Amino acid sequence: MVDVAGLVEQAREGRPRAVARLISLVEGASPQLREVMAALAPLTGGAYVVGLTGSPGVGKSTSTSALVTAYRKAGKRVGVLAVDPSSPFSGGALLGDRVRMSEHASDPGVYIRSMATRGHLGGLAWAAPQAIRVLDAAGCEVILVETVGVGQSEVEIAAQADTSVVLLAPGMGDGIQAAKAGILEIGDVYVVNKADRDGADATARELNHMLGLGESREPGDWRPPIVKTVAARSEGIDEVIEALDKHRAWMEERGVLAARRGRRAAGEIENIALTALRSRIGDLRGDRRLDALAERVADGTLDPYAAADELIAGLTGDGGSGA
DSSP: OOOHHHHHHHHHTTOHHHHHHHHHHHHTTOTTHHHHHHHHGGGOSOOEEEEEEESTTSOHHHHHHHHHHHHHHTTOOEEEEEEEOSOTTTOTTHHHHHHHTGGGTTOTTEEEEEEEOTTOSSSSOTTHHHHHHHHHHTTOSEEEEEOOSOGGGGGGHHHHOSEEEEEEOTTTTHHHHHHHHTGGGTOSEEEEOOTTSTTHHHHHHHHHHHHHTTOOOOTTOOOOOEEEOBGGGTBTHHHHHHHHHHHHHHHHHHTHHHHHHHHHHHHHHHHHHHHHHHHHHHTTTTOHHHHHHHHHHHTTSSOHHHHHHHHHHHHHSSOOOOO
């Protein structure tokens, strides 16, 4: 058994091995996961979570590294979760983020963790919310969550971040792709990276036009800014930080930040509950009760919704409320 209290104390002291061990317990769905979360709960709530998303090749990792440098210059402790679709066993592209952010490897004020999605759609690993809690409890003032470059399914980042940054690059068809993906609805800050390339101004104009289409904002509502950067040379990164600071201040002033974090907690609770229910339903595979319900649905004597109600009643001990 792991000494959870000891690990949490070491993580609070900034020991990277302890942080790594706690996140490993989360990723591995350890039997001690409940104990870990209970120990972390009183220590969370102080971190500002920034999500970075965008199509492959727009420079998410380079931008993340540049943001880390800027935040460290400001004296802030930074955590990075780089979520990647590669295999959790072979490593694959998970190593890419380590290489691109190698300049921060020896900085005790930076913690970088690569996580595999393990097939989870939406651009985030299923354990990401709990990993964010670990970094928060470990004293990270800013947590940067870089999602996988899978395009249209990346909108899930909006549910996990305080502020969502959508990155685009000129010459990659990002404008049209963004409209298809619906990421125009989730961005709080938009960044046109690789702005030294031809077409950067046109991309920014097109993005600004799209953001204006069907806009129904009230006076005082947040209008996402568009920032042009060359992350490889850290150009424009200070402007991105300024936009993030303004968005955070706006959210705090209007109670939006607390509301977002409340929705995030509600979603986390729901996912944990659904995972537990799916596990219990999975345990019924081959069980005579499920087989009997399936037979009745198959021969038309019972509809699938009524069958589901019976199944839920058997799992939860109540009569169910219908679907």
